[in-house]
Amino acid sequence: MKKASIIPVAVVALTALAFATVNAYRVPTVEHSFVDARPATVATVEYTVEGLKCRGTSLGFARQIAGVPGIVSLTTYARTRTGVVEYDPTLTDPEAIREAFERPIVQDGKSYDVFRMLSARVID
């Protein structure tokens, strides 16, 4: 039965390996560009957002911020509830973007609070 202990060891080791290497497979849930030509200056802010949990909600998030002047691109990672937004700092700022995605979504006459910022980090 000594060789049988390979099974639990393999299960634990491979599960640990999956968790340890998961970021090596990191692929965005959604990558969306809002502009044809990038502006001269671009800043980046990374939000952690409650409600950002899949491709569908990522596209909803994109629709929420699409109307903000100066938005350049959006990249989301649903597993970590992360939305990385590139913007033109001469036209908008992280607070205006937050206000845009946190505004309620009206559907069939009802209002839904879908997204709520948990944290924000200006990258550059």
Added chain:
Amino acid sequence: MRALRTIFHLAVLGGAVALLARGMNGLTPNTCETYCPFGGVAALYSLIRYRGYTCALSEMNVAMLVSLVVLTLVAKKSFCSWVCPLGTLQEWLGRLGRRVFGRWFRIPDGIDAWLIGLRYVALVLVLGLTWTVWQGDLGFRAYDPFYILFTWGGHETLRLSFLIVVGVLGIALVVPFFWCRYLCPLGAVMDPLSRFGALRIRRDSGTCIDCGVCDAVCPHRIPVSSVEEVTARNCTNCLECVVECPEEGALSISLCGK
């Protein structure tokens, strides 16, 4: 080894329940499907089509799938008997059913062979619909007992969904591992790899007394007493045959035939 497997069962099942409780209280966006290796199979469509993930699939599903492939090549379908929480529930219900009814109901061999093919039909249907009609959406959630049970009726579940869970678990009382044996699409994915699994049960025909206990206790109906080495795709290395064998040394574990 049986005790160790029970510890694994309790740990995984406990983890699934804890995840469910955390999700219900808004403490995590993750659900059981975040860690499901079958999600990695379903994600292939969106990775190729959108270079991204659909629904709630992520790189975690892909990482789990890669681990599952390696595990299956090492230890056959050990995932099913050591990790899968739905497999655990079915195993426990099967034991309970055997205690209550005194035996397992055995589907006749001819029908059993036909029914086993259903899991390939399930795999083709699930992937086919996911990659075409559902356009990458996980439409099968409503019919997936693992998802329905461990999200406690999560997103996209229907009234029918709960009937499916009750049916699958109810049948497991009389037909052990009904879902795993006949319908699990992840099992179908593992089948071709499982044949090559390096860790196998080996029978020493010189020591074996041909009592047939191994055949009787195998929940996957593998005729252990009639082979030298168990290469059957359905073997989950649950080791019940080794534990129950009355003749020491008649059954052992071999690694790459040694």
